[in-house]
Amino acid sequence: MMRLFHYVGPESIRIAARSSPAGCKIDSTTALANWWRENRDDERGWVTYTITANGDLLIAPRRSEHVACAGGGPVRAAGEMRFGHQSDVLEVTNNSTGFCPAEDCWPAVHSALEAAGLRHPGGFTFVAIFRRCPKCGGRNLVKDDWFVCALCDAELPLTWNFEL
Numbered sequence: 226m227m228r229l230f231h232y233v234g235p236e237s238i239r240i241a242a243r244s245s246p247a248g249c250k251i252d253s254t255t256a257l258a259n260w261w262r263e264n265r266d267d268e269r270g271w272v273t274y275t276i277t278a279n280g281d282l283l284i285a286p287r288r289s290e291h292v293a294c295a296g297g298g299p300v301r302a303a304g305e306m307r308f309g310h311q312s313d314v315l316e317v318t319n320n321s322t323g324f325c326p327a328e329d330c331w332p333a334v335h336s337a338l339e340a341a342g343l344r345h346p347g348g349f350t351f352v353a354i355f356r357r358c359p360k361c362g363g364r365n366l367v368k369d370d371w372f373v374c375a376l377c378d379a380e381l382p383l384t385w386n387f388e389l
């Protein structure tokens with residue numbers, strides 16, 4: 226069974242996201258080509274993505290909030306993708322501070338990319354390690370294997386801990 230990730234970011238962003246459109250469902254190379262035709266982004270190639278509870282790939286311009294892209298969530302995965310020419314995914318991450326998805330959510334992304342017929346790197350090109358501080362509750366993006374809370378210096382667990 227696929228794990229679902231729930232939004233864990235600021236409530237103000239969740240509320241603001243309600244007035245933003247959900248991401249565009251990408252289920253084919255044609256759908257992706259059509260999306261790029263309408264979204265000439267300033268940060269060329271990068272998009273925000275979420276994988277819905279149903280396994281659908283939704284994408285939105287990179288400045289979009291993940292919770293907006295997801296239409297409110299929950300998600301099987303979330304992060305950023307960079308596309309090359311046509312439909313090739315060159316980079317893909319689980320970097321979403323809104324959902325703080327676990328490091329092992331790649332299979333959900335893999336399934337959606339395969340279903341849409343998009344070529345991909347076969348795994349995350351950057352793995353974001355999110356941990357909730359057991360002491361202050363702060364959301365941390367762990368860098369350089371430094372499992373210490375940036376807000377209160379408490380030790381962070383080695384395993385993902387955003388379960389409700």
Ligand SMILES: [Zn+2]
Binds near residue numbers: 363376378379
């Ligand atoms: Zn802390």
